[in-house]
Amino acid sequence: MSVLDDIVEGVREDLAVRRGAVPESVLVDAAAELPAALDPMPAFRAPGLSVIAEVKRSSPSKGALADIPDPAALAAAYAAGGADAISVLTEQRRFGGSLDDLRQVRAAVPTPLLRKDFVVTGYQLLEARAAGADLVLLIVAALDDPQLLDLHQQARELGLTVLTEVHDEAEVERALAVEATLVGVNARNLKTLEVHPEVFGRLVTRLPEDVVAVAESGVSGPDDAARYAAEGAHVVLVGEALVRDGDPRSAVAAMRAAAPGGPR
Numbered sequence: 001m002s003v004l005d006d007i008v009e010g011v012r013e014d015l016a017v018r019r020g021a022v023p024e025s026v027l028v029d030a031a032a033e034l035p036a037a038l039d040p041m042p043a044f045r046a047p048g049l050s051v052i053a054e055v056k057r058s059s060p061s062k063g064a065l066a067d068i069p070d071p072a073a074l075a076a077a078y079a080a081g082g083a084d085a086i087s088v089l090t091e092q093r094r095f096g097g098s099l100d101d102l103r104q105v106r107a108a109v110p111t112p113l114l115r116k117d118f119v120v121t122g123y124q125l126l127e128a129r130a131a132g133a134d135l136v137l138l139i140v141a142a143l144d145d146p147q148l149l150d151l152h153q154q155a156r157e158l159g160l161t162v163l164t165e166v167h168d169e170a171e172v173e174r175a176l177a178v179e180a181t182l183v184g185v186n187a188r189n190l191k192t193l194e195v196h197p198e199v200f201g202r203l204v205t206r207l208p209e210d211v212v213a214v215a216e217s218g219v220s221g222p223d224d225a226a227r228y229a230a231e232g233a234h235v236v237l238v239g240e241a242l243v244r245d246g247d248p249r250s251a252v253a254a255m256r257a258a259a260p261g262g263p264r
């Protein structure tokens with residue numbers, strides 16, 4: 001069993017518990033009372049390199065990264081540094097996150113928020129929207145084509161922007177087949193956990209002009225951000241380097257400033 005299969009199995013178990021506790025109708029009602037989801041795309045398309053800054057306590061590859069006792073305070077620092085969106089990892093077992101982290105961050109910042117998790121059912125999209133998320137991640141490697149299409153449609157109906165994650169050529173084709181407009185190239189292979197920084201440059205050439213390209217994983221500082229921007233990234237998604245930095249506000253600002261001219 002791959003690491004990804006193993007993670008998804010745990011996610012399904014935890015999901016079954018939440019489903020038992022919170023009926024879908026409660027989430028629908030909660031979502032209906034919120035203001036509409038924010039659209040991050042104009043900021044991502046604007047000149048200059050955008051940053052999605054991630055709240056991430058641990059990971060299957062690196063173990064514990066940072067305690068993050070106050071996710072809202074970290075998110076506020078990211079926002080002050082100019083983050084164009086904030087990613088909150090809500091997966092519990094391997095990444096140490098929760099929907100409660102997402103709710104706390106939502107209460108603290110007006111920035112577009114990404115629920116970063118292993119989404120396999122529409123219930124998780126409703127959870128995301130009800131907790132105040134504006135974007136959701138869909139990982140192509142974790143879904144079959146009907147699921148990918150169905151979840152894209154459900155997310156759009158909720159007003160959520162989908163970040164569609166790919167790691168190879170075949171996954172790019174599958175993402176484009178569902179008309180993905182925001183595509184994340186994860187340098188980390190979720191089946192082996194190895195990082196391959198060259199994958200972004202290889203896959204970005206396959207994305208049409210109007211698709212916004214996000215470089216994910218392994219960005220350790222402004223130099224990596226600048227390299228991805230030169231290869232065509234509109235956005236970099238950064239976790240570890242920011243949660244380990246004692247000054248996350250400046251760290252975000254430095255990454256945004258790494259490529260003032262933006263992509264291509």
Ligand SMILES: O=P(O)(O)OC[C@@H](O)[C@@H](O)c1c[nH]c2ccccc12
Nearest residue numbers: 186216217218219237238239240241
């Ligand atoms: O901490 P890093 O190397 O900056 O990586 C961030 C992000 O790309 C990574 O957390 C990630 C990318 N895709 C994912 C899917 C699930 C969980 C986590 C991820």
